[in-house]
Amino acid sequence: MNYKKLLKSKKFKIAIWGTGYIGLSTMVYFSKEKIKCVGYDIDRKKVRKINSGILPQADLKNWFGFDITKLVKNNYLKATSKYSELISENFLAHFIAVPTEKNGKPYFKALFDVLSKISKIRGKNIKIPPIIVVESTLAPKVSDKKIIPFFKKKKLKLGQDILFSVAPRRDWFIEGVKNLKNLDRVYGSTDIKSAKVAKDVLSIVCKKLHMASSYKVSEMVKSVENAYRHMDITLANQLSLAFPKDNMREVLKLVGTKWNLETFHPGIGAGGYCIPLSSRYILSQVRDNNKLTLLRETIKTDDRMNLLVARSIAKKGYKKIGVLGLSYKGDLKVSVLSKVIPLVNALRKNRLNVKLFDPYFTSKEIKNILGVKTFKFPNDLTKFDCVIVSVDHKKFKIPAIKLKKYLKNCKYIIDHDGAWKNYNLKNNYHISGDSGWI
Numbered sequence: 001m002n003y004k005k006l007l008k009s010k011k012f013k014i015a016i017w018g019t020g021y022i023g024l025s026t027m028v029y030f031s032k033e034k035i036k037c038v039g040y041d042i043d044r045k046k047v048r049k050i051n052s053g054i055l056p057q058a059d060l061k062n063w064f065g066f067d068i069t070k071l072v073k074n075n076y077l078k079a080t081s082k083y084s085e086l087i088s089e090n091f092l093a094h095f096i097a098v099p100t101e102k103n104g105k106p107y108f109k110a111l112f113d114v115l116s117k118i119s120k121i122r123g124k125n126i127k128i129p130p131i132i133v134v135e136s137t138l139a140p141k142v143s144d145k146k147i148i149p150f151f152k153k154k155k156l157k158l159g160q161d162i163l164f165s166v167a168p169r170r171d172w173f174i175e176g177v178k179n180l181k182n183l184d185r186v187y188g189s190t191d192i193k194s195a196k197v198a199k200d201v202l203s204i205v206c207k208k209l210h211m212a213s214s215y216k217v218s219e220m221v222k223s224v225e226n227a228y229r230h231m232d233i234t235l236a237n238q239l240s241l242a243f244p245k246d247n248m249r250e251v252l253k254l255v256g257t258k259w260n261l262e263t264f265h266p267g268i269g270a271g272g273y274c275i276p277l278s279s280r281y282i283l284s285q286v287r288d289n290n291k292l293t294l295l296r297e298t299i300k301t302d303d304r305m306n307l308l309v310a311r312s313i314a315k316k317g318y319k320k321i322g323v324l325g326l327s328y329k330g331d332l333k334v335s336v337l338s339k340v341i342p343l344v345n346a347l348r349k350n351r352l353n354v355k356l357f358d359p360y361f362t363s364k365e366i367k368n369i370l371g372v373k374t375f376k377f378p379n380d381l382t383k384f385d386c387v388i389v390s391v392d393h394k395k396f397k398i399p400a401i402k403l404k405k406y407l408k409n410c411k412y413i414i415d416h417d418g419a420w421k422n423y424n425l426k427n428n429y430h431i432s433g434d435s436g437w438i
């Protein structure tokens, strides 16, 4: 049975559980291939927006590069807050894209809520077994320790009643080309039938698939690839701490010109869903942590960076700190595990007066997340003696003459992503990792 053909016939649909960045992008890419997609979300506001053709995450507009209204109008894209709509033989594939982490730790509530709902297909006398594709990030061994025993408990036979594949995502929601279609996709399944069907379904959108020998491998790939990045970024930080008087930023930039190396730059630490968690996910499954001392040290140094930056600013005697950016990456509204959060906390612990501006967050959101007030950009920059630019949101790049005027009282700048690197600022400007930045 060719699931690709069946889905293309329009008699069958794809169900997506969770319509955030990952789930919505799955829905949009499959529906663009004229496959009917229905996304379920507990967030009714999101559901309403999607059904009106509005992107709940406005920052995804640039990434997609096209409008979703037509897809909604032509009935290819639909969202619902009634999960029972997805429990029928019309759905050949169930993509899971709900959060699997909370406060920096693996989190299973949403995942098992969704799996319980999907497992209700058991009583429905379904002839073609549907495939579950887990796109959410799983820590190594979660499938073996939790998901597969769950199916057993529900009396669902893998490869027979239900098919199962783990296919983690790698998208980079900042650059449109790094998307579901173009990026290499690894997937691994529980049995031969699941592997064949996963390929059938994923190949509708993904151009380059790599089949792992099992779900255990694809599950681990996600954490290991990010743990490598975590370690590399942290080595850049350790180097800059070990040689504070040298321009490690420049050294690392030139190191990256070697054919088999990449450039990693020092900063306030690694943020976002994936990288800071990867090393923790791996360590959480290892009995003897001494076997992975590199990852242990990575976490320790990475978590300490914000404290060291805050301490160095306090030691230099600056009192009024303006922070630009809460997101963990430029032009994205994601504050999950953003290193700006512990940085602001550390600055406040050092009794410094901190305010933060981020064009993607309202003053209420900033207050809720950080407990500090926002300020007017660029006008209020005059009020600070130290400015930290933590991400390179486009909105921060105002004309140089204007910026210099507002920075007239600022005596120290740390620019993490180099948003102002070409402005020739005289206010003791430092790009993170250069000589004397910390």
Ligand SMILES: NC(=O)c1ccc[n+]([C@@H]2O[C@H](COP(=O)([O-])OP(=O)(O)OC[C@H]3O[C@@H](n4cnc5c(N)ncnc54)[C@H](O)[C@@H]3O)[C@@H](O)[C@H]2O)c1
Pocket (backbone or CB within 6 Å): 017, 018, 019, 020, 021, 022, 023, 040, 041, 042, 043, 046, 097, 098, 099, 100, 101, 109, 110, 111, 113, 114, 135, 136, 137, 169, 170, 171, 173, 273, 274
């Ligand atoms: N965003 C990324 O860059 C990225 C990259 C790779 C992997 N991931 C992984 O993908 C998963 C989802 O991430 P995201 O960025 O899409 O998150 P998100 O917060 O943008 O979206 C998650 C969605 O799931 C919904 N949800 C929560 N509980 C639910 C439930 N019980 N039933 C149905 N819907 C529920 C939320 O309302 C939300 O709309 C996570 O495991 C994350 O680690 C994310």
